Amino acid sequence: MSNEVFPWRWLLQPSCNMAMPPPKTVNQTARKHIGLRYGRCWILRRRALELNAFFDSKVIIVTGAASGMGSAATRELRQLGATVYAADRNERDLLGICGETGAQPHVIDVSRVEHCDGIVSKAVSEQGKLDGVVNFAGVIKRTGLLECTDEEFDFVMDVNVKGCFYLCRAAARVMKEQGSGSIVNISSIWSDIAAAGVFGYCVSKGAVSQITRSAALDLAGSGVRVNEVRPGETNTAMLASERGRTLSKREIDEKLREIAVSIPEKRLAAPSEIVNAAIFLLSDKSSYMQGASITVDGAYTTC
Numbered sequence: 001m002s003n004e005v006f007p008w009r010w011l012l013q014p015s016c017n018m019a020m021p022p023p024k025t026v027n028q029t030a031r032k033h034i035g036l037r038y039g040r041c042w043i044l045r046r047r048a049l050e051l052n053a054f055f056d057s058k059v060i061i062v063t064g065a066a067s068g069m070g071s072a073a074t075r076e077l078r079q080l081g082a083t084v085y086a087a088d089r090n091e092r093d094l095l096g097i098c099g100e101t102g103a104q105p106h107v108i109d110v111s112r113v114e115h116c117d118g119i120v121s122k123a124v125s126e127q128g129k130l131d132g133v134v135n136f137a138g139v140i141k142r143t144g145l146l147e148c149t150d151e152e153f154d155f156v157m158d159v160n161v162k163g164c165f166y167l168c169r170a171a172a173r174v175m176k177e178q179g180s181g182s183i184v185n186i187s188s189i190w191s192d193i194a195a196a197g198v199f200g201y202c203v204s205k206g207a208v209s210q211i212t213r214s215a216a217l218d219l220a221g222s223g224v225r226v227n228e229v230r231p232g233e234t235n236t237a238m239l240a241s242e243r244g245r246t247l248s249k250r251e252i253d254e255k256l257r258e259i260a261v262s263i264p265e266k267r268l269a270a271p272s273e274i275v276n277a278a279i280f281l282l283s284d285k286s287s288y289m290q291g292a293s294i295t296v297d298g299a300y301t302t303c
């Protein structure tokens with residue numbers, strides 16, 4: 001991986017000299033990001049070393065890795081040194097993100113139990129262990145109770161609920177045996193409160209929260225932790241989707257603007273802002289968190 005896409009690498013080099021500018025291979029955005037001119041480099045270097053220690057030899061499965069939050073998590077975990085098994089059913093985009101980050105691509109459908117068992121077995125047989133799983137794969141159907149068809153309901157349940165269950169169970173079996181591991185599920189603000197017009201989705205995310213809590217109790221004391229992140233409205237392809245037709249760019253912008261004004265923070269979350277919470281839960285920094293939920297929603301559910 002080149003420094004062009006990976007400024008942390010440069011920061012972590014023993015030869016990294018804070019008095020000198022970073023090499024030419026570190027691009028302008030990265031230079032600005034690391035705040036070289038403002039003397040924040042030492043703090044960042046310390047933080048990079050600290051975080052790197054957590055993920056350097058870690059083996060993590062990320063589902064939904066081809067898009068939105070899953071792709072942001074794949075990038076971040078790779079930058080922090082983890083070996084990432086990136087899983088998605090969208091082969092083309094998955095190969096793109098894996099080519100960029102060096103993650104290992106696995107085209108799977110999380111609603112199929114053999115695919116979920118398969119990726120866990122593969123990771124363990126190749127790496128000898130599994131440290132973390134983060135379940136980003138998810139789908140939405142924008143129909144309310146009266147219009148929701150059996151097929152739509154089953155589809156959303158199969159991916160969001162069964163997919164989460166299958167991965168949690170497969171990972172927990174291995175992790176319990178090894179006495180360690182962290183599973184992070186992605187529910188939603190709509191797991192606790194409801195939204196109109198997305199019936200199956202709200203039901204499915206409520207179930208994801210219960211998977212998290214029940215699994216956490218079943219695994220408590222074994223060294224395996226299960227927690228969840230509850231994202232609010234986040235700027236990804238999922239939020240831009242509409243029922244039955246593809247929106248134009250202008251319509252998408254308009255829709256996202258309307259959503260943003262309804263949020264106390266007056267903006268959507270960036271995928272990386274949700275991923276930060278997931279990374280904390282994956283890391284040993286959250287060692288006493290079990291069955292917990294971190295809401296990241298710009299205060300949407302506080303009013």
Ligand SMILES: NC(=O)c1ccc[n+]([C@@H]2O[C@H](COP(=O)([O-])OP(=O)(O)OC[C@H]3O[C@@H](n4cnc5c(N)ncnc54)[C@H](O)[C@@H]3O)[C@@H](O)[C@H]2O)c1
Pocket residue numbers: 063064065066067068069070087088089090108109110111135136137138139159163186187188189230231232233234235236237238239
């Ligand atoms: N975007 C939001 O506002 C928002 C808010 C709350 C929660 N969430 C949840 O966050 C998670 C990530 O969502 P996102 O916004 O990044 O969505 P996204 O649509 O950008 O990404 C979802 C990914 O899941 C993959 N996927 C779908 N079905 C799959 C299957 N059966 N097997 C394997 N992969 C599959 C898709 O191909 C896609 O790459 C989802 O669980 C979603 O429900 C999103």
